[in-house]
Amino acid sequence: MNLDSARKKGSKFLNPIPTESAGLGKFIPILREYISNDAETVPKIPLGPFKTDISIYNKKPAGGLRITWIGHSSLLIEIDGKRILTDPVWSERASFVSFMGPKRFFEPSLALDELPKLDAVLLSHDHYDHLDKETIKFFAGKNIPFFTSLGVGTYLEKWGVDPNFITELDWGDSAMIAPDMILTSVPARHFSGRGIIHRDETLWAAFVIKGPKHNIFFGADSGWFDGFEDIGKIYGPFDLTMLEIGAYGKNWPDIHMGPDNASNAHLALKGKLMMPIHWGTFNLSTHAWYEPIERLLQYGKEKHIELFIPEPGKPTEVTGPLNSEWWVSSKSTG
Template sequence: MKRKLLKFLNRMVLSIVIVVAAIALIVVLFVQFSPQFGGKASKEAIESYKNSKNYKDGVFKNTKDVKLDMSLKDMGKALMGFFKSQPNTKPEHDLPSTKIDSLNIANYKGDTRLVWFGHSTFLLQTQGKTILIDPMLSSVPAPHPTLGSKRFSQELPITIEQLPKIDAVLISHDHYDHLDYESIKALKDKVGHFYMPLGVGAHLLEWKVDKNKITELDWWEETTFNDFKFVCTPAQHFSGRGLSDRAKTLWSSWVIQSKNDNIFFSGDSGYADHFKTIGEKYGPFDFAMIECGQYNEMWPDIHMFPEETVQAGLDVNAKKVMPIHWGAFKLAMHTWTDPVERFIKASKKEKINVIVPKIGDLIYINSLEENEGYKFWFEGLD
């Protein structure tokens, strides 16, 4: 009897080992061969990164020490939060969005305007040019659809296929909710040029984007595009798409300047004094899109709480502020409306002009009246 039990236990242990080994092999092969994970920088590129003040010991660094690793206890809490059913972390029905026609975009020559796709993706049209910012237009921000939470709205204001020529694309960093393989693959032949922080170009090269259409910048570096100035400015965050590439590429915010407008895009960032420095060097801004969502006390240094977003808007000296990084995906455990509700409450105390458009609305930044953005379109949506 004991021998039979021992044999059974041995077989069970062997079966578990085989299953675990098989899963591990599948993961390794998936990471190794799936194009979603992007590419690695060449030796020549890595050598050039050593000239950056933000690059040390083979990785990029924040200006100050930032906690990136959670304790096992916090990691357990985070996993439980994602798998446990929690009220109102996602809307029960598709979020409404306004449709925009391809010809409306292709033929537009008017005043500066933006279209929000939810989260941090924007289409900016100004001075006859069309610019995409952090084009994540897929349904799941993950290397595989089964590994992430689906977009809150099935339909976008316009599909990638319907988009006309894009003059430039700005990318803030390489996380899946900001840099999407499927989006880049569909866009690459209709985009004039791509701009991104150091190292991110390796992913685009892996995805067959022409190297002559890629420009990488370090923090505080400026480049010109037609009559525009793009400035790669700091953010407090991190990067990585795989199991072993954390901080191998840089992360950033962006300043977009033209003869008519001065615009700030925060990318992903925890609150720090870089916002004030950016405001002093490049402000005041006519319009600022600032991260407000996917926060948690377990990662306070890499994402802002809504009250910090308000302060960041004051720091950069923005005339109008739009809270972003919400309204599309569940990447944290707060309710899906918590970011915008807390942001509006805090902004009223500071008396800043807030814009809260619906996904797909045309945002004409020079004709927005004070508090026009308080439409509360999200109220009453389950």
């Protein structure tokens, strides 16, 4: 396949290939799976607390690339002198209300007002675990450029972000974060919507971030499709791929990859190091909270993939393989 711009049918965006997105037709099977599930989906032993040493941000990373994993898909990426925040979610729950819905396993390691100066905020799509209203409202009026997918800017404007600081991107579109740093939106296999209605009326995407020294891939949410091979051929190789490994399930195989297909995507992208994201933060599926990372470790060995797994909240330079094993002490043994 090639990397065409997104297509629509009426008001609905379409995936690059036919995709089942676990709609109402799967409600009963999914409900049964949740009712009968006995996996440790929420940690029995509390995680954290984690604390970011913000003084580290006073000094640029020696090698030019440093990552602070806030949790899930929220990362502070320091790349070639610029700072980019991805899919920031600081709220306690990934939900449309504050009193119910998936709750964080651990608090963010730093407050929003402790973040260093940002050059860009990157938003992949409009789901609650990626687009958090209260977090976005914190940035309103701060003159920080936002880069996001088609249609998502409407939410940002509603929540107070100046439209002059919003750039919406179609698949294949590029924008400059700086004169020597290019952001490119590329296809993903997922869906969108913040409720039962208006599903798929905004776009979802992954992003290539290319600076003068480093080239990295932020995968956000996607099921496997052969477009990863095309992205690797056109935009790779990548120094680091950030790919989702959690929230997979037998009733929605098309929209989340899980560790096996995420590791396949890394190989297709021609990645050097793979960083797992979208795990260990919210209960969004029926697997044990630690299952994705432990399965990935096994696939990494089998497929000869070098992994980069930093501790939550710890600014960590990307210089080679790393396994912090931060979750091991919180696994329940009974």
